[in-house]
């Protein structure tokens with residue numbers, strides 16, 4: 001049986017603390033150690049001490065995804081404890097020093113019709129935490145479907161994209177417990193982050209479609225307990241899946257009605273919903289709207305036309321089926 005303990009770790013982000021998890025079976029393993037800040041190091045060290053574990057006892061670090069609130073301390077644990085780091089292949093490039101998150105998404109911002117001023121606003125909203133970077137050695141690349149073994153149990157890696165394309169969840173089959181990272185949270189809906197296709201960088205991944213597919217998997221798995229990357233545990237996984245599906249269904253419905261008589265860009269749609277948001281939140285808003293319009297387009301419910309490189313969307317006219 002695996003012994004899994006939650007350690008809330010301080011982050012400077014509006015989301016609040018990130019949940020790091022210690023698997024206290026040999027080899028001692030941390031899932032998502034937290035961001036690379038002095039406060040996070042302190043909360044992690046104190047949390048481990050209260051569980052009778054020293055930082056140097058950590059042999060493995062598993063990252064659910066590359067976001068800095070989850071991944072930043074991985075390299076530090078590799079340095080001070082020699083911990084091996086496990087991460088999905090699609091997150092590797094995002095954890096290198098040269099990785100330029102916005103450059104990779106520039107063509108999507110242009111397609112969204114984003115004004116230069118708004119793009120500048122995003123770029124000027126610098127991350128309070130330095131870029132998370134993997135060490136040169138000691139990294140194991142995952143694809144999903146691996147069994148990571150412990151004395152007394154195992155965690156199965158599950159590739160669950162939609163929030164980040166290389167996002168994994170970890171399943172303890174015996175305890176029917178899912179370590180879910182940011183795939184599903186109790187009180188907020190994870191952002192379907194805009195992602196280029198790692199095979200063809202000019203194309204956008206169908207993030208909402210991927211996410212809804214993951215919800216189907218989660219519904220079938222029906223874990224007894226979900227341990228999320230932020231906030232409280234989820235003890236009714238079917239209810240959480242239902243709520244997440246409803247959120248997106250409502251949003252798709254609302255978007256379709258806005259597009260009824262208008263032919264508008266993703267940036268205009270985003271401003272319709274979020275007139276006041278600033279900085280990095282503009283990126284999150286654009287990501288969310290793109291995820292939804294891409295989904296509606298794939299379902300043939302809206303049409304797209306291009307005008308000066310900007311995609312304009314409108315509800316499909318014609319007969320509606322009952």
Ligand SMILES: [Zn+2]
Pocket residue numbers: 065067163164182
């Ligand atoms: Zn995240």
Ligand SMILES: [Zn+2]
Pocket residue numbers: 015018067069070182229230
């Ligand atoms: Zn997070």
